[in-house]
Structure formats: C-alpha cells, structure tokens
Amino acid sequence: MKKLVMKKLAIIGFAAMLAAGCSNGAEESGSSASSADYPERDIDIIVPYAPGGTTDTASRALSSVISEYLPNGYNANVVNKEGGAGVIGTTEVFNAKPDGYKIGMTTVGPMTIKPHTDNTAYTPETIEPIMQVVATPNVLVVQNDAPWQTYEEWYEYAESNPGEFSYGTSGAGLTQHISMEAFSTQTGVELKHVPFEGGAPALAALLGGHVQGALVQTTEAMPHIESGNMRALVNTGSFKTEGLEDVPLLSEKGVDVASDVWTGLIAPQGTPQEIIDVLHDSFKKALEDPKVVETFEKLGVNPAYAGPDEFAEIMQKDYDLNEEVLKAAGIIQ
Amino acid sequence: MKKEGFVNVILLIFSFFMLYMVNQLPATNATQELGPGFFPKLILYAIIAFNILQLLILFFSKKQDDSSESEFRFGRFLIMTGIMAAYVFSLYFIDYKIGTFLLIFSLMVLLGVKSYKMLFSVTVLSVGAIYLLFEIVLNVHI
Amino acid sequence: MEQVLAQVLDLQTLMLVFIGVFLGVVFSAIPGLTATMGIALLIPYTFTLPQVPAISMLLGIYIGGMYGGAITAILIRTPGTPSAAATLLDGYPMAEKGQAGRALNFATIGSFVGGIISCVILILIAPQLAEFGLRFGPPEYFALAVFGLSIVGTVSGKNVVKGLMVAALGLLIATVGMDPIGGVTRFTFGSINLSSGVAFIPALIGLFAVSQVIKEVEQKVTKNNQLKIKFQKQSVSLKENLSYWKEYIRSALIGTFVGIIPGTGTSIATFLSYNESKRFAKPARRKEYGTGIPEGVISTETSNNAVTGGALIPLLTLGIPGDVVTAVILGGLLIQGITPGPLLFQNNETLVYSLFSTLIIANIFMLLIGLFAIRFVGKIVDVPKNILLPIVVTLCFIGSYSLSNNLFDVWIALVFGVIGFLLEKFKYPLPPLILGIILGPIIEANLRRSLIGSSGDLSIFATRPITAIFLGIALLSFIYPLIKSLVGRFKDNAKANEDITTR
Secondary structure (H helix, E strand, C coil): CCCCHHHHHHHHHHHHHHHHHHHHHHHHCCCCCCHHHCCCCCEEEEECCCCCCHHHHHHHHHHHHHHHCCHHHCCEEEEECCCHHHHHHHHHHHHCCCCCCEEEEEEHHHHHHHHHHCCCCCCHHHEEEEEEEEEECEEEEEECCCCCCCHHHHHHHHHHCCCCCEEEECCCCCHHHHHHHHHHHHHCCCCEEEECCCHHHHHHHHHCCCCCEEEEEHHHHHHHHHCCCEEEEEECCCCCCCCCCCCCEHHHHCCCCCCCEEEEEEEECCCCHHHHHHHHHHHHHHHHCHHHHHHHHHHCCCEEEECHHHHHHHHHHHHHHHHHHHHHCCCCC | CCCCHHHHHHHHHHHHHHHHHHCCCCCCCHHHCCCCCHHHHHHHHHHHHHHHHHHHHHHHCCCCCCCCCCCCCHHHHHHHHHHHHHHHHHCCCCCHHHHHHHHHHHHHHHCCCCCHHHHHHHHHHHHHHHHHHHHHHCCCCC | CHHHHHHHCCHHHHHHHHHHHHHHHHHHHCCCCCHHHHHHHHHHHHCCCCHHHHHHHHHHHHHHHHHHHHHHHHHHCCCCCHHHCCHHHHHHHHHHCCCHHHHHHHHHHHHHHHHHHHHHHHHHHHHHHHHHHHCCCHHHHHHHHHHHHCCHHHHCCCCHHHHHHHHHHHHHHHCCEECCCCCCEECCCCCHHHCCCCCHHHHHHHHHHHHHHHHHHHCCCCCHHHHCCCCCCCCCCHHHHHHCHHHHHHHHHHHHHHHHCCCCCHHHHHHHHHHHHHHHCCHHHHCCCCCCCHHHHHHHHHHHHHHHHHHHHHHHHHCCCCCHHHHHHHHHHHHCCCCCCHHHHHHCHHHHHHHHHHHHHHHHHHHHHHHHHHHHHHHHHHCCHHHHHHHHHHHHHHHHHHHHCCHHHHHHHHHHHHHHHHHHHCCCCCHHHHHHHHHHHHHHHHHHHHHHHCCCCCCHHHHCHHHHHHHHHHHHHHHHHHHHHHHHHHCCCCCCCCCCCCC
C-alpha cells in the first residue's frame, strides 16, 4: 500500500490513460517535511468508525472548514477505518509515520478501555494528544411512568432489591457499562446489565418496557426526554448539559463516578512539537468556527475543547479508572 | 465410502478443535446467566451431530449419488486461488494498479483469451476505470 | 397541503431527489459501496441546503440504494448490498437462462410496488404500528430470528442435512469477534481485525461472486460460454405483472412488517418473503424455486424496498433507527434541526407530509431510472465471460477494501470465495450460510438478553404470545423437512422427494 517508487513506475505505465486524473500523483515529491512549511499537502484524518456516526459527522464538520485555518490552505480528508470497536483505526494512527499527514480521531473506548481488554499495540502514553474535541456525559433514563421520580427514590429501590433493576446500554465493556460497574462496586448496589448494539436499540427496549432503565449519552436521550417519554434520573458524567441542568451528577450524590464519552484528535508518537502546535491551533480555530458550532449544536454534540496537556490527563485518568473497574467487575484479570 | 465423506471428516476434526477453543473462554459471569461459551458450544454440537448424520446417510445410501458431477480439477483451482492470494498479498507492497493489471491479465489468460489486443485493452481500461472511480471520485487510497 | 406541494414540487428538491435516487442505485449496485456510505458521504453537502431538499436527497439515496443491488445480483451474481443476497437465488438463474431482461423488469417493478405500498402504510397508520414494533423485546427478536433460520429447509436444496450443517457453520462464523453480552473476544486468534467479527459484505461478495469466478476458472469456461446468452430487451406486459399480484402484495406486507421492527434488517425481510412465497406456491411450482422463476425475484425485491417505508415508521415516530442506514439518516435529520419523535408529527406536520410526498416521488424516480437503466446495463451479460469474470473479481476485491479501507476485508472476500467454491463443489447450499451469519448474532444476543431479563427462566419463550407463535412455527418448519428428507433417503431414495430444490 505504500506509495513508494512503485507508484511512480505505475504512473508512468498508466500515464497515457490516466493523464486526466493524475493530479494527486504529483504530491509525492520530497516528503522530508521540514516542519517549518508544514503542511505541504492534504492531511488524512483517520476516523475509526463507519461513516455516519457522531464521531464521523463531527470530523467531517471540522474538515469542511479546516482549509481556512490550516497554513497554506491545505485540506484534511476524513478516512473511515472502522472495525474492532475503534481499535483498528486507532492502531493505524499509532503506526503511521509521525509527519503530521496522518492523524486520527479517537474516542474514550479504543483509547482507554480496549488497551485493557484487547491487548492493543498502543496505550494513552504512546500517542501524542492534540486536543479533545467533544465530550458527552451519560444519563440514566427511565420511562416517564416509572415509580421513581428522583435519584434517591431509585437508589432506595435498587438497594433494597439487589439484582432486580435492569438497565440497557449501547454495549458490553463500554463507558456506560463501566460507569455502572463503578457505581456498583462503590455502593454495593447490584444491578442487571443488558447490553444492546448501540444506544438506539437500548432506548427502544426501554420504550417497550423490556428493560427498566437505560444509560445512554445525553444526545441520544434528549429527544425522548423532550417528548416526555422518558425521565432522566442521574448524570454519570463530569458536567451538565443544556436542558438537563436539574439532573444531578453522580458525583454530587457522593458517588465518585464521572466519566464522559469524549472524542479527540491524536497523532502518532514522535510527531514534532511544531507540527502538533500547527494542528492544534488550526483545529482549535475550526472548532470555534460558527459553521462548526452550529452543526455541533444541531447534532446535540458538546464541543469540549481541552489542550494537549489537559487531554493527556483526561486520557490517563480514564485509563487508570477503567483498569480498576474492569478488574473489580471481573472482566479482566 | 465416497470421497465426499472427507468433507465431513474434516469438518468433524475442525469442530472438535473449536470445541477445545471454546473451553478456553472465560467462565460465566454471575449476572449473565449464559457465558460466552454457551452458544458456540451449542452450535458445535449441532455441527457434529449433522456431520455424523450425513456420514450415516452417505454410508447407507446404496445408490451412487448422481456421479455426473464434473471431476475436481485441483490444479486449476490451486492456480486460481494462488493468483488471487498473490494479488491480495501484493497490495501490501506494491501499488494496486500494477497488481490489478497483472490480476486481470493473468485471469484472462487462464480463461483462454488469446488476442493480445483484447488482453491489453481490457486490462488497461479496467484499471483506469477502477482508478477513476475509487481513487478520484471516492477518495479511496489503497 | 399547498405548502407541502410547493416545497416538494420545487425544482431544486426534485433535482436532488433524482440525484439521490440515482446515486443510491449506483452505490448499491457496485460491490463494496453501500447506500449507507452514500448517505454518510453526502451529509456534509446537505449542511448548507434547506430542510426539505436536504432530507429528500438522503431519502432518495435510501430508496435507490435498496434497489440497485438487484442489478448486479441478477447479472453477475454479485450482491452489492446484503439486501440483494436473496435476489440472486432466482435472479441469477434467470439471467443464465437468458431472461436477464425479464428478471430486471420484475425486480424494478417489484421494488417500486414494495416502496409505494410501504409508503402508503407509513402515511396511514405509522403511529399505531410503531407501538407494535416496540412490543418486540429480546424474546420476540430471538423467536423471530429462529423463525428466520427455519427457512433453511427452503433454501438448502435436496439435502436438508447439508443445509442445516451449513447454516450451523454460518452461526459459528457469526460468533467470531466480541461476545455481544460479556464483551469477551472469541475465536479471533489474537487478531484485532476479527474482534468485531467477520465483515459481512466482503463475506457475501466472496461467497457468491468470487466463488463463482473460481468455479468458472476451474471448469475453464472458454468459447462455449460466449454464445449462449444474448441480452434481449424483454419487457414484461402489465397483464403478466398483474398475474403476480399476490406475490407483490404479500412481499410488500412482509417487508413493511420486518421494517417496523427495529434492528432486523432487509436481508431478513427478503429471505422471509422468499420463504413465504414458496410456502404459498402450488406444490408443482414450488419445485422450480431456485431455478430462475419470476416469483423468486419479485418476492425478494418487493420486500426489500418495502422495508424502507417500514423502517421509517419507528424512525420518524419514535426516533429509533432500525438499522445502519436509518441511523445515518437520523444523523442527517438532526443536522437539519429535525428531531424525530412523537412531537415531530404534532409540531411540524407540513414537514412530515413533505417527507412522505418525497418518498413517493423517490419511488417513481426509482422506477423510471430502473426501467431506463435496464435497457443497457443488461448488456453486461453479452460480454464474454472470460473477459467479464476477471473484472468482476477485481471489483470484488477493490470494493471489499473500500468498505472500511482495510486489506483484511479483502482476505475475507478471498477466503469466503474459496469456502463458497468448495461448498458448492461438494453440493452444499450457500444460502443457509448467509442466513446463519445474518441471524447468528440476533439469536445469541437476544437469547442471552432474554435469560438475563428472566433470571434464567426459560418459560418466557412459551408465555409471551408473539414469541410462542414464532417459535412454534419455526419448530415445525425445522422438523418437517428434516424427517421428510431422512425418511426419503433411508427408503433407498425410492422417489427422492424433490420437494425442495435450490441451487
């Protein structure tokens, strides 16, 4: 796959018929990339999920305006490399040449959970964080005719009926699952976890009364809360989102659980600091672009900027916490 | 026993190997009722049962199953699979346009296309079309 | 209403719907490109468009994308989308018999009828049906999937035992990757590429298309294959179409029904519809399924387009997307500031009815594009096989790669090509393998979810009415052909009961 000398040979061979389309054959020369005039061509952003998800759409929103902010007016192309719950794409970034032309979007799952369970090639320490882009807390929702009006009432029920309350999540071993496991280990309250293939099926099961609650991202729950079908009891994240200001945080209720589902930009280890700075500055401006802000707002996504150092801290914190919880829950040894 | 039975024997060996693999999976978690190994095990038992059943059928049915079926040209099968595997493997190292050119070319030769004009024009045109469609229009970089 | 018409009949909107349908057809016809990809790639371009045109375009791709797969499935046995997997059961044999034109005609008209009927159902009784879809909990999904698996008897040809064995192999293949409940990885042999399972579309492409090429090479098709088929513009008269009215209606209803249940998907709808079509056929006709008859094409293509209207029901009324495509459409709706759900119907009726109208227009465009395209795409069958096949196989490989930009998927296509070839060589049917792969995850995950819900009590499968009915029918459908087949065989195949023939 590497564009080596072979590519040039190929181009000569096919020149006759491809003459029209060879525009990007010229991009090869001298990739010694002195970081002073970076970038000299378009950048690839690897998105480790299929097209259409929130991460993908957010990346595409950023890339649609990034050429205005990158030096020299170059563009950033979104390349989807799905699979392995995000690990495949993230590994690709980890293995990429640290020249700043292949960076990646990654999320909390592949970055801080999968390294524990899947023996990935990378850890949060072996990649370069650029910035955090988006963060979304999770909320525990129940049907609006459920007997529990508040977190306290629900807690009481769950505590006195161990293993009775069933909650759906978007999948096994994801942030939602881990947050609840952490809740259980800290409080000793036993809950029944029913994983689904994504937030929507979990919500459908809740609407149909097949589970009693669901822990999903606020963005997924909002429409149902607004329509009055569901009620949010508690927020397991680290901050409150618009429209859910009166839903308490778990950490306000004396339980030390505060994990968000975040998305951020990373680069391979060893990328020169100047390049990281260029990328960071450009993407930060893109994140503040009115068009991007508007798109994020409509998607219900919260732009949550955090610089490289802060982002590294968030990653490390979640990484350590997840290890602890996964061990306590018996998912890893 | 007919040679068809070999398929079943191979499948049986494979199933027992997979059963061994299933037993390496972690045990059931208390709140999960059935562990990760339950369903694969169930299927493997089914496969084993069906295989034995099929062997019995083969063994007992006296009538020669209509042997009109063409014999298995193992050589050609191997060449074909080999060419395709080599192609996929080559994608890791050399540009896909060269690989694709060679793949289409060699398969056409294998299928008995003799005219050089045909060979070259079809190959070049298809590689060009694929390049245009996937790389230019769809931005897929192989 | 005037407002609705003004919005929908606007030239820009019409153009965008047309482009959408066209792209949908093209994307789904080419192996390795899917309507989902098309929608996802176009969403950024819809950022700047007004609501109705933007959504219309996405819906257009959705509708066109359901249909396009049929073209390649019929002509070159390469299902471009999972929804076309069942279409090739009879579609490709029809093409082999020189009836490619007829098959394409039936597929096009079927898709149109299915789309329109499901639209009408969507418009008339969406909210009530959405409630019904919600009644499907884990036990119901489990039962429906087991019922789906009982189709094995229909699609496994003469030897049901072989069919069952292949189906079980499919189920086993589906267990590769992450365990849906515990998150434990199984049978990945340490490969991250396998941790989310065997990629379905490359496997599908490999099983049918790559295997076909291997077969032809092995048998060395040369001159004799070039002359047989000559594409003719065979139009199908209205009268002939009307004679299949039962097929159209039944398949459209099945498709809509399956669409309403979130998380089931088009491939299940097509196989179920094929099965029911055969079940309702006259015994003499039943034998001909799989040999290339119009009913096979009509039942599958009608049902997969009928899924569109069905799947939009939970999406628009509840905000619950039923599959990947509708999930992506949901993203597109959100970006346009439209939040699907009960409130949408109350607060924004104009918009809802504009969407309904565009759906109907999209279906009409699909019909026109389809009928027009048939005139020349059918000529593909005129290309000598020894030129066509190398191109097909290349397209399969490149397409598999482009799905997720991963070379591993190309290996999947190749390996499944070899598996498919060997299975057919030893007279094992392929469709059950697909069924197993599609249904395996649904069966396992929902079985285990059900048991978590009931704390291990198996009686929930008997006490819930929908569950019990589906499981009951499934059980009968499993046992009956098996016994029939065994009895037949041990009776020294006196009259090898060819109740079931499939390729």
